[in-house]
Amino acid sequence: MSGTPGRLLSLLSLLQARRDWPGHLLAERLEVSPRTVRRDVDRLRELGYPVRATTGPDGGYRLAAGAELPPLLFDDEQAVALAVALRLATASGVGTTDAAWRALATLRQVLPARLRARVDAVEATPLPTAGAAPTVDPEVLLAVSAAVRAHEVLRFDYASPSPRPAEDGAGASAEHGPVPARPPRRVEPHHVLARGGRWYLLCWESVVSTGAASRGAGGTGAGSTGDGDWRTYRLDRMSPRTPTGPRFVPREVPGGDPGAFVAALFRGSRDPGGSGAWPCRGEAVLSAPAADVLPYARDGVVEALDEGRCRLRTGSFSWTGLAASLLHHGVAVEDVRPAELRAAFAALAGRCADAAGSGTPTDA
Structure with a gap:
């Protein structure tokens, strides 16, 4: 959109993005003269937009808040950004999925055909997070x-999140007696x-x-x-x-x-600086190609050693948790460092052996 209509759209977009605009700054942004800015402001007022003049050394303009405005106008970048935001809102974890789709449909209806085609081209499908994330009201x-x-x-x-004993209709547990109300x-x-x-x-x-x-x-x-x-x-x-x-x-x-x-x-850290570093960090060689490990390494560093092996440097909230995270790749693990991580593997091996022998044999 070029000429006066496009310039009015740009001017309205600027006025919506900032509370006060000096007149000379608007002229510079629009690459026109201050006189043209004054004329365009008058045109917006004729369309029903309450643009107020502001006093001061430079003078300027402000789009009044709280007034009844005609349908808002969006430039190309704003329309695409809004469409992406509304599509991603379906995976935000807030119970506004239906409202987001309705808002996107409303936006599509009021856009000109050219912008509507650009919005329709945004086919961003958010992937679900690991596990079933609960919805926030x-x-x-x-x-x-x-x-x-x-x-x-x-x-x-x-x-x-901790399990509590089942309560009867009177708010009491058969095993533990009355359950006190938590303040x-x-x-x-x-x-x-x-x-x-x-x-x-x-x-x-x-x-x-x-x-x-x-x-x-x-x-x-x-x-x-x-x-x-x-x-x-x-x-x-x-x-x-x-x-x-x-x-x-x-x-x-x-x-x-x-x-x-x-x-x-x-990450289990209470670093006052908020560095976010894992309290336990280690490394090991995995018998798997780096390309197979990388998608599941989270914030770890993967170093390819040869076609079938790689070194993974990563961290966790505990040494046992770190050992378990290395085992979840399902391949052989060797050259484990440091000594604390090797000790955690030994302790985990004992637990796994106990778990393997704790089952009840069944008749063939």
């Missing part, structure tokens, strides 16, 4: 995100993060002054000492309560990067 995501944005203490019930958790929410199809809350949880039993419950009460630690909670297991608690002053995440810090937590 959009209302939970909105409630948690709102508490993060407002810096308000979040109260929520949490479904623990809601109280945390300072800081960041919402997505990882591997799951959504997590990074938060600061204070330690309850009443002792270890309360700390084990994961909640804080009015007697909180103010001491605590960083925790992560899965959003699909959370049930936020209303109203939220008082406002708090946000804390600085160790290392300054929430993503790197959470990556370190998932």
